Amino acid sequence: MVCGGFVCTRNALSALNVLYALVSLLLIGVAAWGKWFDLVSSIRVVAGVIGVGAFLLLVAFVGLCGALKHHQVLLFFYMIILFTVFIMQFSVSCACLALNKEQQNHLLEVGWNKSEATQRDVEKTLNCCGFTSVPHNGSCAASCYEGDRPSCGPCSSTIQQTAGEVLRFVGGIGLFFSSTELLGVWLAHRFRNLKDPRSNPGAFL
Template sequence: MANFPYSCVRNSLGALNVLYMIIGLVILGVAGYARGVAKFTSLAALGALVAVGVILLLIAIIGFVAAIKHHQILLFMYMIFMSLLFIIDFAISIAALALNQQQQKDLLSKAYDGLTPEDKTALHNRLKCCGFNNSTNIDCPSSCDNSCKTCYNVVKEPIALALKAGGGVGLFFSFTFFLAIYFARQFRNLKDPRSSDSFL
């Protein structure tokens, strides 16, 4: 019975980190899939997605090894990394949920204005839209007729929905990071019942 708190916290911390490893691999898989099949992708967004996947995977590996070995220094490093991830994820999630429609429109407009003419043409063809906010003096795709919508009108509802969903999921995962920090802190303070010196 004396081993129960130690094994329970260790197993919980290990299971959380296995979950983070799976999520990291899924993020990398999504980035690879998007790069391979998407006709129109932002290299900066894909790079950020790959970076998030790699960072989460590395931190999860550190946490898993620290949990298995009850390594004090790795547990401390893990707590610091998870604290940073918690703060960043929490802030980004709140920002995504707090963006109003005008702010979303401004961000999308800046992104659209930054596209090359070739990328704009690819976007118009893919979404069957013409121009960002108006279609005057724009070379519309042949698939568009006179009733073709502007690109903003096509994407505004899916983008708003994606921001809400992404913000909600991010907020949920930020609290799992907090839970991982709590388990790591508790685990650091527990003595390994199998060893006379667990601070290695």
């Protein structure tokens, strides 16, 4: 059977959803591992990553069931959900790639001021204190802040050096996965309109 037939399309759609399931389990596992070893102290960050992983796992389950059973309703909702995710992810990816340095700095400062747990994580990881200035009368989680004469520098310069690269990387990964989502929508639409060769030729699919 040539590729593009019923079996080939079903296998391609199933493989794509197995890939989504593996990625979702990886996200959940990495978030749980980071929290377990106290690499990330912000519960909101961990919950957000686990939530994204659980949602992706649910979408993969719906798509896989629809592909294996050739279920019209499941495939329809799978197409709608996946296309909605594609639009949002494509928009966010383009925004990440289009941000200039001034906008990046503004977003970094807003994110820094929103969560003290994130501040501690960044200070501990990058060994720096404060965003634009070192808080000499405050607290800092960095090891360089210990002792009578702290040798820490502000975190903004260190973060800004890698912010552009991280945003470009995230934008590129987002565009790649958004293309797979568009492929999933196309495969699901095609598969819905294919007749199962094992079914009654006169039956309505």
